């Protein structure tokens with residue numbers, strides 16, 4: 001299966017906020033019609049799953065949010081809370097724009 005967007009959310013925090021962030025992604029993708037969609041005559045798919053440490057713990061384990069990476073571009077975001085997810089889905093997946101305030105360099 002070829003995915004256009006594959007989102008990996010670290011769930012390695014004691015608070016387990018990563019699981020909440022991943023759940024928020026699943027809900028937002030569905031709500032915004034971006035889990036499976038057609039754009040420019042091409043079918044696109046998105047998938048989200050939890051994973052272990054992404055090695056950017058300063059922006060994950062030490063704060064109140066989770067780190068995640070979105071492929072195929074491999075863009076990392078940090079300190080992401082469930083409340084940030086709708087914006088990430090709309091901007092990154094829907095519009096192809098990065099969310100600078102959460103992006104890790």
Ligand code: FES
Pocket residue numbers: 010011012013052053054055056057060061067
């Ligand atoms: S614990 Fe989440 S990136 Fe390391």
